[in-house]
Amino acid sequence: MGKTLYDKLWDNHLVEQREDGTALIYIDRHLLHEVTSPQAFEGLRLAGRAPWRISANIAVPDHNVSTDRTERLAGVQALKDEVSRIQLTTLDDNCAAFDIPEIPLDDLRQGIVHVMGPEQGATLPGMTIVCGDSHTSTHGALGALAHGIGTSEVEHVLATQCLIGRKMKNFRIEVRGPLGLGVTAKDVALAIIGKIGTAGGTGFAIEFAGDAIRGLTMEGRMSLCNMAIEAGARSGLIAVDETTLEYVEGKPYSPKGDEWEAAKAFWSTLHSDDDAVFERELVLEAADIKPQVTWGTSPEMVVDIGGRVPLMSEMATDTARSGLKRALDYMGLEEGQRIEDIEPNVVFIGSCTNSRIEDIRAAAKVARGRKVAGGIKQALVVPGSGLVKQQAEAEGLDKILLEAGFEWREPGCSMCLAMNADKLSPGDRCASTSNRNFEGRQGFGGRTHLVSPAMAAAAAVTGRFVDVRTLEEMS
Amino acid sequence: MLAFTVHSGLVAPMDRANVDTDMIVPKQFLKSIKRTGFGPNLFDEMRYLDEGQPGVDCSGRPLNPDFPLNFERYQGASVLLARENFGCGSSREHAPWALVDYGFRCVIAPSFAEIFNGNSFKNGLLPIPLDSDIVDRLFAAMYETPGYALTIDLERQVVIEPNGEEISFEVDAFRRDCLLKGLDDIGITLQSADAIRQFESGYQKTYPWLFHRLEV
Numbered sequence: 001m002g003k004t005l006y007d008k009l010w011d012n013h014l015v016e017q018r019e020d021g022t023a024l025i026y027i028d029r030h031l032l033h034e035v036t037s038p039q040a041f042e043g044l045r046l047a048g049r050a051p052w053r054i055s056a057n058i059a060v061p062d063h064n065v066s067t068d069r070t071e072r073l074a075g076v077q078a079l080k081d082e083v084s085r086i087q088l089t090t091l092d093d094n095c096a097a098f099d100i101p102e103i104p105l106d107d108l109r110q111g112i113v114h115v116m117g118p119e120q121g122a123t124l125p126g127m128t129i130v131c132g133d134s135h136t137s138t139h140g141a142l143g144a145l146a147h148g149i150g151t152s153e154v155e156h157v158l159a160t161q162c163l164i165g166r167k168m169k170n171f172r173i174e175v176r177g178p179l180g181l182g183v184t185a186k187d188v189a190l191a192i193i194g195k196i197g198t199a200g201g202t203g204f205a206i207e208f209a210g211d212a213i214r215g216l217t218m219e220g221r222m223s224l225c226n227m228a229i230e231a232g233a234r235s236g237l238i239a240v241d242e243t244t245l246e247y248v249e250g251k252p253y254s255p256k257g258d259e260w261e262a263a264k265a266f267w268s269t270l271h272s273d274d275d276a277v278f279e280r281e282l283v284l285e286a287a288d289i290k291p292q293v294t295w296g297t298s299p300e301m302v303v304d305i306g307g308r309v310p311l312m313s314e315m316a317t318d319t320a321r322s323g324l325k326r327a328l329d330y331m332g333l334e335e336g337q338r339i340e341d342i343e344p345n346v347v348f349i350g351s352c353t354n355s356r357i358e359d360i361r362a363a364a365k366v367a368r369g370r371k372v373a374g375g376i377k378q379a380l381v382v383p384g385s386g387l388v389k390q391q392a393e394a395e396g397l398d399k400i401l402l403e404a405g406f407e408w409r410e411p412g413c414s415m416c417l418a419m420n421a422d423k424l425s426p427g428d429r430c431a432s433t434s435n436r437n438f439e440g441r442q443g444f445g446g447r448t449h450l451v452s453p454a455m456a457a458a459a460a461v462t463g464r465f466v467d468v469r470t471l472e473e474m475s
Numbered sequence: 476m477l478a479f480t481v482h483s484g485l486v487a488p489m490d491r492a493n494v495d496t497d498m499i500v501p502k503q504f505l506k507s508i509k510r511t512g513f514g515p516n517l518f519d520e521m522r523y524l525d526e527g528q529p530g531v532d533c534s535g536r537p538l539n540p541d542f543p544l545n546f547e548r549y550q551g552a553s554v555l556l557a558r559e560n561f562g563c564g565s566s567r568e569h570a571p572w573a574l575v576d577y578g579f580r581c582v583i584a585p586s587f588a589e590i591f592n593g594n595s596f597k598n599g600l601l602p603i604p605l606d607s608d609i610v611d612r613l614f615a616a617m618y619e620t621p622g623y624a625l626t627i628d629l630e631r632q633v634v635i636e637p638n639g640e641e642i643s644f645e646v647d648a649f650r651r652d653c654l655l656k657g658l659d660d661i662g663i664t665l666q667s668a669d670a671i672r673q674f675e676s677g678y679q680k681t682y683p684w685l686f687h688r689l690e691v
Binding site: 015016018020021022024026028029035036038039042047049052053054055057058063064081083084086087090101102103104107120122124126127132133134148149150151152153155156159160161162164166198199202203232234253255259260262263266298319320322323326417418419426436438439440441444445 | 490491492493495497498501502503505506507508509510520526529530558559560563564565566567568571586588589590593594597598647648649652659660661663664665667668670671674675678682683684685686687688689690691
């Protein structure tokens with residue numbers, strides 16, 4: 001019987017299979033950031049343990065960092081938020097003490113850990129990749145087995161280079177046919193979550209396949225795998241192909257010379273066999289997928305741009321009815337309301353889901369020659385890394401966005417989770433390219449609508465949610 | 476790690492599906508570099524009427540009178556009864572830290588998100604998945620009965636209702652064993668250190684590019 005891509009990656013990293021069904025899995029790459037690592041380093045210190053293999057690790061600050069240019073130029077010590085500053089300097093201190101390589105805050109390569117990893121070639125096909133962050137699923141786009149872990153597991157990986165786990169089941173989601181113009185990987189992700197729910201992928205590694213996926217750029221594939229966790233799956237995967245190899249070649253930490261040739265030969269085997277068996281399969285037609293907008297407080301609360309908020313009468317159970325009522329109360333919406341009648345007052349373009357160069361280009365394409373609408377009090381664009389920012393500036397995208405009335409910020413996680421100063425105020429309504437619309441996620445009392453970068457930019461320039469495909473430049 | 480053998484405790488409700496870890500402990504408290512002290516900020520946005528800030532004493536903050544954990548009858552609860560997909564979202568281990576710091580030892584729900592589920596076991600917090608019909612019945616019994624308490628016997632894998640009726644539950648054999656003995660994973664894994672070294676040396680020969688230090 002053939003193997004799935006996930007089977008191959010699992011088998012290749014299996015150190016020990018135990019009788020009780022658990023297994024010891026070897027971890028190739030461990031990414032660290034300031035929020036989920038301090039207690040892990042403290043644990044090592046208390047137990048007198050050293051990292052098992054330094055070369056597996058790389059750290060970068062991202063969650064807490066200021067995106068304000070003046071504050072950033074002044075350095076970590078000048079960060080106004082003292083609690084954040086302590087956490088950032090703790091990462092610096094821990095990396096120095098344990099000899100872990102760290103890309104510092106003032107480095108051009110600094111960025112959101114899930115943007116930095118692939119960009120630097122620190123994350124590669126065939127690897128097992130973990131990080132104390134649920135959006136580690138992003139790296140599955142490279143044909144790697146990548147998932148988020150908690151802080152105890154951060155310590156476990158540092159101390160042993162392994163994780164204790166059980167094999168997940170295989171779930172193949174095929175998206176057939178080409179995506180329509182103006183429909184992006186983000187829309188595919190949201191459409192899938194709308195279909196299978198936020199627990200639909202629990203217990204599975206999801207492999208995304210089909211010609212719509214093959215046709216995505218690496219940036220798009222990362223956006224899609226990033227959202228696998230919002231469907232409940234810790235890992236999303238995409239087979240290695242020419243697009244993958246072209247992307248990886250020449251990255252700073254990618255193998256070179258003979259090692260590149262050996263790696264390429266190995267990576268070319270990283271796809272599911274034709275006769276591989278998946279415990280679950282789902283097929284979607286790309287032509288059916290339209291730009292998506294979430295209306296509620298869970299990513300599964302999502303509809304097409306032309307759609308409406310559901311009706312109470314459409315809910316099947318008491319829990320669903322009370323869930324809908326609570327979501328509508330929180331979001332300040334009426335049942336049956338048209339999505340195109342919803343007016344955000346904040347726009348956020350950024351996050352590990354949508355802050356790569358292609359995302360900035362998509363936003364700038366919509367913003368070109370237009371102005372941010374009067375009802376929008378803030379429209380933030382936060383590039384995913386210093387290198388994305390530099391590239392965007394080289395293409396003049398910053399100028400287009402600034403002329404339209406957007407703010408152009410320094411890289412970091414920013415308003416996706418609002419650990420820094422970028423946050424919504426109570427009652428604010430945000431068109432956001434991030435990944436979670438949970439209550440309070442982007443700020444206490446803030447309301448989030450998840451969309452693609454093009455849709456967020458369209459909302460910024462029109463002041464309401466609008467089908468980006470109807471805007472002139474897109475047609 | 477805190478061992479879990481038999482626990483009896485008052486039951487409190489979290490009667491909504493998809494409770495995410497942002498809800499369990501909001502992001503501003505993740506700036507802490509400690510593992511403890513998150514209890515006062517458990518469910519912060521639902522529990523208090525104002526916006527919580529790290530380092531602020533919560534005893535003077537206005538409580539939300541409509542939030543069940545603030546009801547007199549649920550004070551001292553150590554078993555949380557919840558709905559589908561409990562603990563979804565962010566991987567923050569601060570979520571089980573906050574639940575344990577508050578005093579919870581067990582969460583009963585029809586299903587749990589995976590990362591939260593794993594994190595809980597590592598902190599002496601037992602997640603028990605039960606059929607949603609049974610969870611419905613427990614919710615009804617809890618609402619009807621002030622002082623409603625359950626006993627959880629991990630060794631026998633049963634939840635014991637006040638009338639003595641037993642509900643058996645599934646639990647990962649390895650996780651159960653660790654919880655019963657209060658064992659931490661790292662110590663267990665390091666017993667396999669030779670196997671890890673052996674795997675690693677063969678692996679390095681095949682995939683040498685994975686072993687270069689990432690010079691910054």
